[in-house]
Amino acid sequence: MGKQILLILFVLLTLGSSAQKFEQLAKTPPMGWNSWNKFACNVSEKLIKQMADEMVASGLQKAGYEYIVIDDCWQVARDENGEIVVDKDRFPNGIKSLADYIHAKGLKFGIYSCAGTKTCQERPGGFGHEYQDARTYARWGVDYLKYDWCNTTTQDARSSYANMRDALHTAGRPIVFSLCEWGTAKPWEWAGKVGHLWRTTEDIVDRWESMINILDKERDLAKYAGPGSWNDPDMLEVGNGGMTTEEYKTHFSLWCMLAAPLIAGNDLGNMTSETKEILGNKEIIALDQDTLGKQAFCFRDNGDYEIWIKKLVKNGKAACLLNRSDEEKTVQVDFNVLLKSNDDYWSIEPYKLQDYKVRDLWEHTDLKPDKNPLFIKIPPHSVKVFRFIKN
Numbered sequence: 001m002g003k004q005i006l007l008i009l010f011v012l013l014t015l016g017s018s019a020q021k022f023e024q025l026a027k028t029p030p031m032g033w034n035s036w037n038k039f040a041c042n043v044s045e046k047l048i049k050q051m052a053d054e055m056v057a058s059g060l061q062k063a064g065y066e067y068i069v070i071d072d073c074w075q076v077a078r079d080e081n082g083e084i085v086v087d088k089d090r091f092p093n094g095i096k097s098l099a100d101y102i103h104a105k106g107l108k109f110g111i112y113s114c115a116g117t118k119t120c121q122e123r124p125g126g127f128g129h130e131y132q133d134a135r136t137y138a139r140w141g142v143d144y145l146k147y148d149w150c151n152t153t154t155q156d157a158r159s160s161y162a163n164m165r166d167a168l169h170t171a172g173r174p175i176v177f178s179l180c181e182w183g184t185a186k187p188w189e190w191a192g193k194v195g196h197l198w199r200t201t202e203d204i205v206d207r208w209e210s211m212i213n214i215l216d217k218e219r220d221l222a223k224y225a226g227p228g229s230w231n232d233p234d235m236l237e238v239g240n241g242g243m244t245t246e247e248y249k250t251h252f253s254l255w256c257m258l259a260a261p262l263i264a265g266n267d268l269g270n271m272t273s274e275t276k277e278i279l280g281n282k283e284i285i286a287l288d289q290d291t292l293g294k295q296a297f298c299f300r301d302n303g304d305y306e307i308w309i310k311k312l313v314k315n316g317k318a319a320c321l322l323n324r325s326d327e328e329k330t331v332q333v334d335f336n337v338l339l340k341s342n343d344d345y346w347s348i349e350p351y352k353l354q355d356y357k358v359r360d361l362w363e364h365t366d367l368k369p370d371k372n373p374l375f376i377k378i379p380p381h382s383v384k385v386f387r388f389i390k391n
């Protein structure tokens with residue numbers, strides 16, 4: 001009897017051992033570029049190589065951007081053995097050679113598929129081919145997989161994504177697993193054990209209203225984020241033309257405060273100096289990449305004016321003052337209050353302002369917090385971002 005129980009335990013343990021995601025990946029939110037927001041189905045080997053080149057030439061690789069991800073439309077069919085068939089016209093040398101090209105630049109390579117029978121653009125999906133596809137991705141040198149949720153009919157999200165996680169783990173190549181089921185089955189509650197990031201909302205659109213709507217949906221999700229497990233409010237629209245420069249600064253600042261994956265979605269070969277400056281603002285990126293891995297919480301909500309706070313390593317903190325309105329606002333800012341802010345509304349932290357330097361992360365200047373409180377002007381749809389750094 002004792003032996004039987006031991007045997008059952010052994011079997012359960014060995015079965016359980018493949019049911020895991022790759023740990024030690026995405027300890028900070030993944031950074032990179034993805035083809036969808038700008039190019040949709042217009043992807044090709046030429047374009048992806050060009051974007052990899054530009055990632056390096058623009059200096060964005062040095063700022064931390066790493067993954068080059070092809071989204072939907074690289075695949076056209078399955079062959080008689082069920083193997084996925086690549087669009088030969090658009091990717092004449094196949095995916096492996098493209099991955100090699102990207103790796104040779106010191107970048108990483110990502111690809112897209114879908115948990116359903118077809119992708120969102122009606123290309124062959126992964127359903128029923130999970131282990132086969134995972135082996136293919138491992139062979140090609142894939143480092144990142146975005147897995148969508150179209151054409152899934154009655155599939156259960158949790159088990160479908162767990163199945164792909166197990167397939168990737170069995171294939172043996174460490175791959176960042178990005179769940180893209182738009183928050184429908186509350187992935188924040190379960191996906192930490194399945195993948196490294198999970199979409200929380202519908203698709204972003206390159207407009208202020210869409211971006212700010214997504215922000216509102218992130219508000220209660222802060223507690224689910226941490227090293228290796230990130231809420232994904234969708235890819236960046238910075239530089240795509242539908243928002244003003246101020247709005248893009250706001251978009252980027254908020255995504256960094258949220259510890260969101262920073263996946264650029266613009267044409268890297270055709271960037272204005274403003275776009276480059278936003279995507280390359282290392283001081284703002286440092287908030288996103290802070291190794292404590294805390295997502296910001298909304299500390300004050302005064303309707304059109306909000307204050308978001310992100311805790312950082314070494315008792316540091318960032319404060320993002322957001323003017324959502326269509327008019328300029330003059331706000332009174334008390335750095336003492338911001339520094340002592342806590343996500344637990346009723347308690348304050350015992351930090352002393354005199355022990356800290358205060359930095360304006362868009363002006364790149366240090367502030368003298370001696371004149372406190374300060375009155376600060378914030379343009380419409382804009383932010384001020386301050387960082388408290390312990391002396």
Ligand code: GLA
Nearest residue numbers: 036071072120121148180203
């Ligand atoms: C869904 C996803 C998008 C994109 C498209 C591709 O809409 O949410 O991010 O991948 O599919 O078809």
